[in-house]
Structures are given as C-alpha cells and as structure tokens.
Amino acid sequence: MFKVQKKDGTTEDFDREKIISGALKAGATAEEAEKIATEIEAWMPGVAVENVIASSEIRTKGLEVLKEVNPDIATKFESFQKPTQG
Numbered sequence: 762m763f764k765v766q767k768k769d770g771t772t773e774d775f776d777r778e779k780i781i782s783g784a785l786k787a788g789a790t791a792e793e794a795e796k797i798a799t800e801i802e803a804w805m806p807g808v809a810v811e812n813v814i815a816s817s818e819i820r821t822k823g824l825e826v827l828k829e830v831n832p833d834i835a836t837k838f839e840s841f842q843k844p845t846q847g
Contacts, residue, residue, distance in 0.1 A: 763805050764813045772813060777802060780823060787838040793830045800826045 763775040784794035828835040
C-alpha cells in the first residue's frame, strides 16, 4: 500500500477514490476519472520512495493525464487550489 505525504508533512494511505472524486468535481466523466486513477496507480511504483509519494506529485500526474483525456476540464482543475487551513 502506498502512502501519500501531504503538504503539512503528515502521511495517509493512498485512496484512489479521492482521485476519482476530485476529477468528478472538476467536471470529468466517471470514465475519465477512472482512467486518471488507473494511470496514477500504474505510475506510482516508479516514483514512490519507500512507498511514499508527495501529494503534489500525484496532483501533477493527475493533471497531466486529465490534459490528455479532457483538456477543458484540466484547465479548470489547474486553477483550483485547496484552501489552506489556518
């Protein structure tokens, strides 16, 4: 199981449903969201260090795949930033 290192340094288990949910919220179809999650899962073993990968790397890869499957949605997703907690 892969772990995701968040911006604050904490780690959590990788959850493909978060990828799918984020893509759907950005406007991707269910099929597009599934493709993004599948491609990220296939990509992770080659970039994870000790089974840990930064959330920013996952976001970058997700955007890269989204640009291939739906460039219009990718533009919307790219402009979206999670609000910082404080």
